[in-house]
Amino acid sequence: MPVLPPPSASFSSSASPPPRAGVVAALRAAGCVFAEEEAELILAGARTPREIAALVERRVAGFPLEQVLGWAGFHGLRIAVEPGVFVPRRRTEFLVDQAVARSPEASVVVDLCCGSGAVGAALAEALGPVELHAADIDPAAVRCARRNIVPRGGAVHRGDLFDALPGSLRGRVDILAANVPYVPTDEVGLLPPEARDHEPLVALDGGPDGLDILRRVTAEAPTWLAPDGCLLVETSEHQTPQALAVFLEAGLTAHLAVSEEFSAHVVTGTRH
Known part of the structure; x- marks a missing residue:
């Protein structure tokens, strides 16, 4: 808004x-x-x-309305949101739906670049009992995510992408949801003031073409995914050809899903 x-x-x-x-x-x-x-x-x-x-x-x-209220509606849940934390977008509900459709029997779920932990919380609610982990590099996000993830039996870790995760997860992750920052650096200044002024830059800036973090996640994902496990990322319409190519280069079977309703583009990569 x-x-x-x-x-x-x-x-x-x-x-x-x-x-x-x-x-x-x-x-x-x-x-x-x-x-x-x-x-x-x-x-x-x-x-x-x-x-x-x-x-x-x-x-x-x-200030964003969600930070003012202290919560955001997301996938039927009320997600706690604190000042200075990325506000979950309604379009990201499409990523959750794609993950559940792709892996309805998932037992190990990771929410990488978790922000408030909205994606992980929504996946846990949709899938039932799962081993749930969330991670973010920003301490404010980690603190906020614990409010949403821990009550659902999950754990939240602080660190740079996969460095934050327990090594015991290697080769076991059924759903790796990574809502990475994908705004090109030169376009961050064009964002609405609510995002530009009140959300952390680390959650928005995806590098020169917006795909720096996506490349890092995709390169390491195959070693963390279980057989038939899937990686899901959100991206913009004009970035999807490059994103699909990055997934293929990492040895993942790539698929693009588009929601006109949410104006959302989700790339899914499966390890076989």
Whole structure:
């Protein structure tokens, strides 16, 4: 939900309790396209008038709604989201659906570049009892992911890609979901302010062509996948030919799935 630069007037937390109309007006003035819906979520999530005012003030200042509320809806779940952590995108639900369709009997699942851990949490909910691991290089993401992964029996590790994972997982992973950063470096500045200013650069910047992290993940993935295990990554439409080629070079059978509904492109690689 995009937001424009905040107006000069502030929504002070010391003000009298704001009525619904006042909340909507403040959000609309800040450029929030879905002001009415956001107002309902803020009013439902705050316990006191002071909290309402504080949440509106943060939203008007440009913070992502999910970071303001402390949660994001994802694949039917309420995922905890903390300030400074990548907000899970609805389009990534398509990656979850592809993973479940490809490996419905999966018993070992890894959520690499996990951010909040939304993908891993959704896979655990969809598949039932699994051995679940998530990993990220960013300490804020790891802290947040533990809130979403540990209650589902999983473990969260901090480190650079596969370096974070226990060595005992080599050759055993049925689903390796890697929602890697794929925005080309020169295009990061074109992202909406919510992402550019309030999400970690490490979760957005994919290098000169956006595929640096994808290449690193794909190169190592075959040694971690179980026989018939699959690697799934999200990418943009114009990057898919290169991404498919990278998968093939790594010895994986590559497949592209596209969702018009979510404007999502998922490349899946299977080890045989």
